[in-house]
Amino acid sequence: MGAPLENIPNFESDEHLLPVVAQDAVSGQVLMLAYMNREAWEQTLATGNAVYFSRSRKRLWKKGEESGNVQRIKEIYLDCDEDTILLKVEQAGGAACHEGYQSCFFRRWDAGQLTIVGTRVFDPTQVYSQTKSHQEKPS
Amino acid sequence: MGAPLENIPNFESDEHLLPVVAQDAVSGQVLMLAYMNREAWEQTLATGNAVYFSRSRKRLWKKGEESGNVQRIKEIYLDCDEDTILLKVEQAGGAACHEGYQSCFFRRWDAGQLTIVGTRVFDPTQVYSQTKSHQEKPS
Structure with a gap:
């Protein structure tokens, strides 16, 4: 069942950012939230891998460009307002x-405390160079 | 394992909005994305039900206040930057x-077309009054 598409997703301008939820296509685990502008969206469609817009670096961010942990797009969903994107992905490297x-x-809020409940898959100091450490922070 | 908490989640001001992903605690289905300001966060903690900030109505929005479809909080997670909240919820009414x-x-992007893949649980015209129709839109 199709519908004609006009400005969907609803990027109000080339600079406008929409939130994007990345979910593991198999386990259903919510992996992260990041943002896309129109160009990131178009590159995601063109490449089949998640491309976000980094708000801190103010540039396109090919997820996994440094770590190798790319996100291969399996399915894309839009919400009722067409202003949020849900990606079901295959997460390379498992993290x-x-x-x-x-x-x-990876941290649960327990009555005002944060409890680490996630399992660490890799050591960030082994994956990112010192000068570029934390380059892949989503925001 | 706990950690001392300072301004977590990271609301930069009382007006600052953080994105919130609501996920079904049992099925793992991502239900919606909405926003919280600090007051919405505090009311969520105090009541055990999701309270968001409606960007369109510019006021707190107790999810389900009109439809009755409240979201009971089962678990809360924060992301690595503490600027996104993940709620695992029990969705009253199933929708x-x-x-x-x-x-x-409920719509999947298929090569430029949107395909409805979700199942409709209720008829919106039976749940929302005409004048208030779509009051519960998240944005």
Whole structure:
């Protein structure tokens, strides 16, 4: 069932950023939240790998460009307002987080304390160079 | 394992909005993305039900306040930057979307077309009054 598409997703301008949820296509684990501008969206479609816009670096960010942990797009969903994107991905390397965890959401809020519940897949100091450490932070 | 918490989540001001992913605690389905300011976060913790900040209505929005489809908080996770919140919820009524679907992400992007893949749980015209129709849109 198709529908004609006009400005979907709803990027209000070339600079406008939409939030993007990346979810593991198999396990259903929510891996991270990042942002796309129109160019990132178009590059994601063109390459089949997640390309985000880094708000801190103010440039396109090919997820995994340094770590190798790319996200291969399996399915894309849009929400009812067409202003949020959900990617179901295959996460190369098994870890989406620059801190080496499968998911960026590796800490649970327990009555005002944060409990680490995720499993560390890699050691960030072994994956990122010192000067570029934490380059893959999503925001 | 706990850690001392300073301004976590990282609301930079009382008006600052952070994105919040709501995920079904049992099925793992991503239900919606909405936003919280500090007050919404505090009311969520205090009540045990999701309270968001509606960007369109510019006020707190107790999810389900009109439809009855509240989201009971089961677990809360924070991402590595502490600027995104993941809620694992029990979705009352079985539908998070104001259009009557389980998830707001009920349409899949298929090569430039949107395919409805979600199942409609309720008819929005039966749940929302005409004048208030679509009041629960997240943005």
